[in-house]
Amino acid sequence: MKTKKLVLIIVTVYAALLILSLFASIVIATISGTLFRGGLINALQSLPGAAFGLLFLIAPLGALAIWINSKIQRTRCVNCGTFRAYSVTESQRIGESEISTPQPIETRNARGEVTSTTVQYIPGTRIHYRDTYTCKSCGHSYDVDRSEDVAHI
Numbered sequence: 001m002k003t004k005k006l007v008l009i010i011v012t013v014y015a016a017l018l019i020l021s022l023f024a025s026i027v028i029a030t031i032s033g034t035l036f037r038g039g040l041i042n043a044l045q046s047l048p049g050a051a052f053g054l055l056f057l058i059a060p061l062g063a064l065a066i067w068i069n070s071k072i073q074r075t076r077c078v079n080c081g082t083f084r085a086y087s088v089t090e091s092q093r094i095g096e097s098e099i100s101t102p103q104p105i106e107t108r109n110a111r112g113e114v115t116s117t118t119v120q121y122i123p124g125t126r127i128h129y130r131d132t133y134t135c136k137s138c139g140h141s142y143d144v145d146r147s148e149d150v151a152h153i
């Protein structure tokens with residue numbers, strides 16, 4: 001499965017970055033500890049701070065990478081794995097139902113300032129649609145139902 005492989009790579013890279021950041025923080029702490037009075041003891045004391053600093057730098061980058069990956073994965077065809085595969089090939093009106101739609105009514109004073117807002121319910125129609133998404137590469141398709149509210153004014 002290609003998806004699992006990609007996730008594994010990202011997790012490995014992320015783990016490697018974490019280890020690298022810890023290693024870098026030890027080096028930075030040692031250098032700063034040697035440069036500024038105190039040597040090794042000072043280096044060990046400043047180590048947690050340096051490590052945390054780098055972890056806070058690396059963690060958002062890892063989170064960003066995972067977020068971008070999940071975005072990309074969502075556009076993939078579940079059958080053939082093509083990226084950005086789906087587009088709406090059919091939009092069918094499958095029905096409608098009568099509803100009440102809330103409309104905000106503003107009350108204004110002589111200077112035109114809004115003094116109060118109330119909600120009035122106006123009858124409307126909820127139109128149900130079924131969209132068919134089809135993969136451009138292998139033709140795999142799935143349906144998504146959605147609805148649109150139209151108020152009768």
Ligand SMILES: [Zn+2]
Binds near residue numbers: 078079136
């Ligand atoms: Zn496909």
